[in-house]
Amino acid sequence: MNSAGIHSFFSKNRDGIEIDGVSDVVSFDEVGVVMETLSGSMAVEGEGLHITVLNITDGKVTVEGRINGVYYFEERRAPKKGIFGRKND
Numbered sequence: 001m002n003s004a005g006i007h008s009f010f011s012k013n014r015d016g017i018e019i020d021g022v023s024d025v026v027s028f029d030e031v032g033v034v035m036e037t038l039s040g041s042m043a044v045e046g047e048g049l050h051i052t053v054l055n056i057t058d059g060k061v062t063v064e065g066r067i068n069g070v071y072y073f074e075e076r077r078a079p080k081k082g083i084f085g086r087k088n089d
Helices: none
Strands: 007-011 015-022 023-030 032-037 040-055 061-071
Touching: 015 040, 023 040, 023 061, 032 061
Parallel strands: none
Antiparallel strands: 007 015, 015 061, 023 032, 032 040, 040 061
């Protein structure tokens, strides 16, 4: 894990995101990445997403693609439907 014990993320022009303080990647596909961080569960939503850096030992993840949203979950639970648990009504 990163030596400072800090969770942070950086995105420039929504063309990808660099994340520090990641302890696990729970799931991923081209529209979303769900991971555990030092600040709790985090989801990145977007289009054409792919992980280009995955180094859990150092707590670093880089995702390329169009970023539409970043979300945190207060408690860890599996999404019910889709990446964010939305119903397709």
